[in-house]
Amino acid sequence: MGGVSGLVPDLDTNGVASNRITVSKQISKTLMQIVGVCILFAIAYQAATDGFALNDCIYGGIALILLILSKKITQRRMLTLTGAMVILLGISWQQSxxxxxxxxxxxxxxxxPHRSYTHSIIGLAFYAFILVKLNEQWPVNGMVAAGIAGYISHLLADMKLLPMNRRGVKWFAPVWNREF
Known part of the structure; x- marks a missing residue:
């Protein structure tokens, strides 16, 4: 839990954390294109055999949206879609x-933007709240403490105290934007 939590603050960037939890952009694009084309073929077959219906327009619109999205989607929007899918999972799975x-x-x-709220006390507090809620539903000894320690260790490693970090952490954003 500590190791995973140590990566969570970097979900705000196109880095290791966000790329690990999303499907590859190329795979997603290919799947969207395949599904879009299959829907269009299904509509054409349906129209040829049973005639054209209003539902065909709706499905055709969905197919076109998928084909357009496949050309325009970025890795960050893949992360947005991943988050939306996690929300739907939580809703469908015992309202977790x-x-x-x-x-x-x-x-x-x-x-x-990178190193904004996920790299502040606000992000830490929100993540700690998430851990508490997860621990209420699935109790694991030490989960909350390990998760918070992992998250804090990431923030400490990103501070200007280390010579390789020119950009620090804004612990008190948005109230005080001083980098530490």
């Missing part, structure tokens, strides 16, 4: 507040 909040964190992080 912890999973819904995890998906919310992923969606929010996908829209944030």
């Amino acid at each position: 507040i912890g999973i819904i909040l995890s998906g919310s964190y992923i969606v929010i992080a996908s829209f944030l």
